[in-house]
Amino acid sequence: MNDSQGEPRGGISRRGFLAGTGAATAVAGVTSELAPATAAQPGAAPAHGPGPVLLQLTVNGQKVNTNVEPRVTLLDALRNYLDVTGCKRVCDRGTCGACTVTVNGRTVYSCTMLALEARGMDIRTAENLGGAKLDAVPAAFVDNDAQQCGFCTPGFVVSLRAALDKNPNATPEQVEAALAGNICRCGTYEQMRHAIVQLCKKGG
Amino acid sequence: MKNFTYHQPTTIAATLPLLDAEWGKTELLAGGTDLLDRQKDYVSQPEKVVSLTGIGGGFREMSSVSPPGVFPPIITIGAGVRLVDIAESKLLAQYPALVQAAGQIAGPQIRNMGTLGGSLCQRNRCWYFRDEHVNCLLKGGRKCFAQEGENQFHAIFTQGHPCVIVHPSTLAPVLIAFGASAEIAGPKGTRTTPVEKLYHAPVKETQREHTLAPNEVLVSVKFSGGGPQFAKFCNASYEVKQKETSDWPLVQAVVAFHFEKDSKIAKGVRVVLGHVAPTPLVSEAAAKSLEGKEVTEANAGLAGEAAVEGARPLSQNRYKVQLLKVAVKRAALLAAGVKPYWEG
Amino acid sequence: MAEGWPKKRRILGTKVKRIDGPAKSTGFAKYSYDINRKGMLQGAVLRSPYPHAKIKSLDTTAARKTPGFKGLVIIAPMPLWLVVKAEGDTLEIKSIPNKKKKEKEIRRTVKVTPTVTILRANKIVKLADLKVDDQVQVEVEQDVVGRELFFVGDEILAVAADTEEHAKDVLRAIKIEYQELAFVVSIEEVLKNPDKKTTPGPQPGNITPGKEFFKGQAADLEAAFKNSDATAEGTYGVPVISHQCLETHGLVAEWDAEGGLTVWASTQATINVMNGLAGRFNIPPTKVRCITHYMGGGFGSKFAPYPEGFAAADLARRAGAAVKIMLDREEEITTAGNRPSAIGSVKIAGNKDGSITGFSIDCHGTPGFTGGATVNLGLLPYIYADGIPTFKRIHTVAYTNAGGARAMRAPGHPQNCVLTEFAVDDLAGKLGIDPLIVRRKNLPPNNPKADKISWAGRRNTVYNEQLDLATKLAGWKEKWHPPGKGKAGTVKHGIGMAIHTWGGFAAGGATPNECHVIINKDGSVTAESSTQDLGTAQRTVTAIVTAEILGLQVSDVVVKIGESQYGYSTGSGGSTTCPAQAPATLLAAQNARNELFKKVAPKLNADPKDLVIEPGKVVDTKNKKEWAWKEFCARLGMDEAKGKGEWSLAISNEPGNENISSGQVGGVQIAEVLVDSETGVVRAKHIVAVQDCGLVVNKLACESQVAGGVIMGLNYALFEENILDKVTGRQVNPDMEFYKLGGLGDMPKITVHMMDMPERGVIGIGEPPTISTAAAIGNAVFNALGVRVPFLPLTPKRVLDAIAKGGAK
Known part of the structure; x- marks a missing residue:
């Protein structure tokens, strides 16, 4: 593959800082992050926002920072502020699964989680399964041509990887059930079944 | 989505002062799978979002306690427990209705995010309610658009209901069938109420589908499943869905009863219906029909017939009356452990 | 004459993994959606919330003061004008008439306020910078007042802001008032009141009446209906559905210092997008670069820049920064194209030997407010037009106040196939014979004059071969039973077939x-x-x-x-x-x-x-x-x-090249279903697709395409429908929650059999396999129940309604 965009894949987004309203806001965000609960009100929570808040996330093992308003979803923080492309925005309403990432090992719809709620958690996207070494799950998708336009595929791949991580001895039926929250429009399900059989034979 | 300030308290006590006495400006966030949708559609525009995800302890746990002389054990599920953990719980082995219902909610991602409290307190999925540009009853408008409009997924028990939503929770009917109670924290302390009493049919903007006050938080749910000692507690939930994957049920029926020692006679029958009325609906008629009877296909069928008594379907959902009959019949048979006649 | 394909194929026709x-x-x-350029702005589109309205007033003052605001454009073509006079705060301009079109010169005087924008060579200029005879574009924001809007989602203007969140805030800060106008979103209502005019276009009402087309004479058809062994009548229908491209429509636009425009567009046509943008912005096509390295689905709906693309490029030229506009899901479904509906009343006659003796169909469909051509039902009776001695068809286009149609995967064919193949099986049911017999009997004949390797010269042979293969792979002989006469039980088994054709040149x-x-x-x-x-x-x-x-x-x-x-x-x-x-x-x-x-x-x-x-x-x-x-x-x-x-x-088409590429293919599909007769829930268990496609280039991807077509067809059959509310004129399911699409667990086993015919050269395969699936599933449900469920999708409601009417037991 050689027609890449030539866009740098940075950890820290340029746009994240552009989006902020200046240093003062960022500092306020930091302050609120660190404010300890007072003795009088155990568990009390200071307000974050409505302006941009410093957001520190751990994405695919890397700590990254940006500033987002509280309303920004995890999906939008990853895509618009951190240049992560392994989660796609398709329905944006927690139905289609194209935005699937794992948070502390469990699959979630990143469109339906506030970015602030993911602080301190281990976020993994489809990119975590590629790069230098191709994970067995995307490899099985490639082997069996279980993708066409490919826009849903990273979401499926993340869901499937999580299912096998949860149960390495899962049967094809169990793996299929784990993909119930993902939708493909091109219709690659038959090929996906071939990929699942290949993976289940290998034992994850 | 309108922007807001975000709070993430770590105790219930710290949560309560953050809440308002009125609906609208403050929303509680648990799994987010309902609230964020509403915010993106501008149907809810809170200025403050109070997240419950920082709260630990009992709010996030399930427990089973068997005090001396009490049978079956008392199960407590924190409102913050994730749906996936209910669906996969070993503690709940005797409560297949709950496990099945939780396991059938949407797809794994939703179950990994959504919570028990969220399921019980979520807002309805009516497509008119969810469209910002339609000013329906529940948004301060003058009419319910579903009454005359596209109502194929709406209520069939409509009498006395100006708004014909269906309550979306599939866990509520199960918990009601189990006689569960809810623990609720509010400004004046903690109160306990039957889950059944958590619901009413909303008719205006200032009401929710549940009866919690705006400044209250659902903390946990408790049940023991009922039945005398050594009785076998039988329960099942049956949903008719158009799709196998990630779909709302068209109807849901929960049937629970017990068999006394070696008996095959259903006692203490409870039948609760979902997705057919603005609230989870207890069907006394269906329960009465099956009470004291053997759970045969014929008797289960009669219970199904009884369940639809009083149904007043809308222009496009008469088919749900038939679905409900079938769902009750099948739930009763599943609860009794009869081999499903509708499979293979 | 070209050298042609190698005789010995080393890689061609094998299973090759896709390189990307x-x-x-x-x-x-x-993908285009993934492009984030340095300093990029996010755009959003203001749209009509009403199905038919006129803009009464517009005030963007508050919007322009909203944090993050970076620009606002009215969505409309901007003609070039010549400056006549530019003095004080007044600009006088004249049009550049197209003499060929006999246009007259128009003059206009504009008072230049902050909501008037003047552009020269794609850059915003001040009134003071203008000289007489400068070519300019002039946008007067208040010009939108009075504009008529024809569907929910009709584009009005677009804004840009520093973040997506802010772009939405800006949109919501726009004050706009509408005068609501009468509208129609239901096709039944159009047919009842055809003269009512609520849509644009030249037709006097909301209807373009069809012309009756006859094969043979009216008397022949009458005789066929009178004298044949059996006739069947039915009204069948396919709803308006949506492309539901997963990557929505849109693009990222960026201008360079030399006046060149680069766009990263989600498109099926990089060259069309290039030309479209060049035309819109009056620059040579060589100055426009359209990049589409990866594309998340189009299915016929992505051939141009479209309003959102023009708006992004327009915002970008004015802001001097890259601008991204990608539609959201609701916009995608309501404004970026649809597949028109088709509802047809059919009468068909035939004899015990399986021959169809006559066929008539009166059909109508809606493309929304525009796009009638893609209803494309001139092929009826599908496949059999050459085999049936006499038929009549008429098709009426009914316009409604909904988003316009665009081509969708084999335009017209899936609808044609349902309207015809449902009737064929209903006739077979009336005749009491296996529908396979009817199909074989009425296939188009081989044309003896045509080249033997061409479709026309061998189509009958190919179809028969495909029917042999498909029935064998599906176990038709063992599994077919007369309609409604399968094994007793609550869950009914059914098997059905349908056939299709497509070009692929x-x-x-x-x-x-x-x-x-x-x-x-x-x-x-x-x-x-x-x-x-x-x-x-x-x-x-x-x-x-x-x-x-x-x-x-x-x-x-x-x-x-x-x-x-x-x-x-x-x-x-x-x-x-x-x-x-x-x-x-x-x-x-x-x-x-x-x-x-x-x-x-x-x-x-x-x-x-x-x-x-x-x-x-x-x-x-x-x-x-x-x-x-x-x-x-x-x-x-x-x-x-x-x-x-x-x-x-x-x-x-040059002599000797027929082995390199050609076209016209056939396919046969057989579906096996289980129908729960108590709940009306349909589950497809197995679908066999036998497909001819000439020389197979990549067997792996080819099979995947065919299976994908089948799956899309299954979605048409069981789940998909744009549901519009008659009171508000709004679609109630512009989402993926109630606009249902099957997941993995909803899918049957799919058996694909490719007929490799290298002598025919390469033929396209994207469209044909999606054509006949829905018809085959519908026929399988008929076979299971013994009653026809006439309208797609086959929801529990429709299935139960049909059972209640027809009494399947």
Whole structure:
């Protein structure tokens, strides 16, 4: 593959800082992050926002920072502020699964989680399964041509990887059930079944 | 989505002062799978979002306690427990209705995010309610658009209901069938109420589908499943869905009863219906029909017939009356452990 | 006459993994939606919330003061004017009339306020900068007042802001008032009141009445209905559905300092987008670069920049920054195209031997507010038009206040197929015979005058062969039972079939598709084309063909596609891309090879005529010498060898080229279903698809395409429908929650059988396999229940209603 965009894949987004309203806001965000609960009100929570808040996330093992308003979803923080492309925005309403990432090992719809709620958690996207070494799950998708336009595929791949991580001895039926929250429009399900059989034979 | 300030308290006590006495400006966030949708559609525009995800302890746990002389054990599920953990719980082995219902909610991602409290307190999925540009009853408008409009997924028990939503929770009917109670924290302390009493049919903007006050938080749910000692507690939930994957049920029926020692006679029958009325609906008629009877296909069928008594379907959902009959019949048979006649 | 495909195929027709598979499946591949440019702004579109309205007033003051605001454009073409006078705060301009169109000159005087924008050479200018006779575009914001809007989602203006969140805030700060106008969203209402006019277009009301088309005489048809062994009547229907491209429509636009425009567009036609934008902004096409490296689905709906694309480019030129507009899901479903509905009242007659003696259909459908042409039902009675002695058809287009139609995967065919094939099975039911007999009996005949390898010359033979294969793979003989007479039980088993046809020729038009192959001195090879890969594995096709000809491995070829500057290509529609691009690549690779031989042979004392390529090497057949590929290419010295290939429908029609690409295919599909007769829930268990597609380029991707077509067809059959509310005129399910699409667990086992016919050359395969699935499933449900469920999708409601009417037991 050689027609890449030539866009740098940075950890820290340029746009994240552009989006902020200046240093003062960022500092306020930091302050609120660190404010300890007072003795009088155990568990009390200071307000974050409505302006941009410093957001520190751990994405695919890397700590990254940006500033987002509280309303920004995890999906939008990853895509618009951190240049992560392994989660796609398709329905944006927690139905289609194209935005699937794992948070502390469990699959979630990143469109339906506030970015602030993911602080301190281990976020993994489809990119975590590629790069230098191709994970067995995307490899099985490639082997069996279980993708066409490919826009849903990273979401499926993340869901499937999580299912096998949860149960390495899962049967094809169990793996299929784990993909119930993902939708493909091109219709690659038959090929996906071939990929699942290949993976289940290998034992994850 | 309108922007807001975000709070993430770590105790219930710290949560309560953050809440308002009125609906609208403050929303509680648990799994987010309902609230964020509403915010993106501008149907809810809170200025403050109070997240419950920082709260630990009992709010996030399930427990089973068997005090001396009490049978079956008392199960407590924190409102913050994730749906996936209910669906996969070993503690709940005797409560297949709950496990099945939780396991059938949407797809794994939703179950990994959504919570028990969220399921019980979520807002309805009516497509008119969810469209910002339609000013329906529940948004301060003058009419319910579903009454005359596209109502194929709406209520069939409509009498006395100006708004014909269906309550979306599939866990509520199960918990009601189990006689569960809810623990609720509010400004004046903690109160306990039957889950059944958590619901009413909303008719205006200032009401929710549940009866919690705006400044209250659902903390946990408790049940023991009922039945005398050594009785076998039988329960099942049956949903008719158009799709196998990630779909709302068209109807849901929960049937629970017990068999006394070696008996095959259903006692203490409870039948609760979902997705057919603005609230989870207890069907006394269906329960009465099956009470004291053997759970045969014929008797289960009669219970199904009884369940639809009083149904007043809308222009496009008469088919749900038939679905409900079938769902009750099948739930009763599943609860009794009869081999499903509708499979293979 | 071209050299043609190699006799011995080394890679062609084998199972080749797509070369971009790893990048796509792990999220590294960047789609247009994924492009984030430095300093990029986010755009959003203000749309009509009403199905029909007039804009009463517009006030953007608050919006312009909203944090993050960066720009606002009215969505409308902006003609060029000539400056007559520019003084004080007043601008006087005159139009540039098109003399050919006999346009008259118009003059206009504009008071320049902050909501008036003047552009010269795509840059915002001040009134003071203008000279007489300057060519300018002038946007007067208040001009939108009075504009008529025809559907929910009709575009009004677009804004840009620093973040997506702010762009939405800006939109919501716009104060706009509407005058609501009468509207119609239901086709029944249009038919009841055809003179009511609520849509644009030349038709006097909301209807374009159909013209009756007859084969034979009216009397023949009457006689057929009277004298045949049986007749069947039914009204069948297919609703308006949505393309539901997962990557929504839209683009990222960025202007450079030299006035050039680069867009990253989600499109099926890089060249169309380039030309469309060039026209809109009055710059030469060479100044526009359209990049579509990866594309998340189009299905016929993505052939132009569209309003959102123009708006993004317009915002970008004014803001001097990149702007991204990608539609959200609701916008995608309500404004970015649909597949028109078709509802037909059919009467069909036939005899016990299976022959259909007569057929008549009165049909209507709606494309929304515009786009009638794509209803395309002129093929009725589908497949059988040549086999049936007499028929009548009439089709009426009813316009409604809903988003307009766009081509959708085999436009018109799935609807045709349902309207015809449902009737065929109903007739077979009336005749008490296996519908397979009716199909065989009425297939179009082979044309004895046509070339034996052409479709016309062999179609009857191919269909019969496909019916043999499909019935065997599906177990038709063992599984078929008379309708409603399967094994007793609550869950009813049914099996049904349908057949289809499609073109799949190389793209037509005056300009042929291009591909360029470059062989470098280090042996590396690049293949370039502006064509786009919609998910069809076109990128891999280009690599396969190049590698095949040059004796390389697929992974040796660097493929650069999806950029408009790589030469001409047509939009990917009509299954025309592979049959145009594969031959273009073939020729390019062969020409590059010839060029290589020509340049290197003298240095090796060889005659280019004697050189042949074998895997990994070049062989001198006369002197019995050979060189490894890299070694041979090294002799290019500082040179390179280039080849250009061109292909089109016209070239494919030249004598001797019929083996390189051709068209017109057939397919047979058989569906097996289980219907829960108590709940009306339909589950498909197995679908067999037998498909003819000429020369198979990549068996893996080809089978995947066919299975994908089947799955899309299954969704049409069971789940998909745009549901519009008659009171508000709004679609109630512009989402993926109640606009249902099947997941993995909803899918049957799918058996695909490709008929490889290399003698026919390459034929497109994207569309045909989606045509007959829904009809086959509908017929299987009929077979299960013994009653027809006449309207798609086959929801529990519709199935139970049909059972209640027909009493299946």
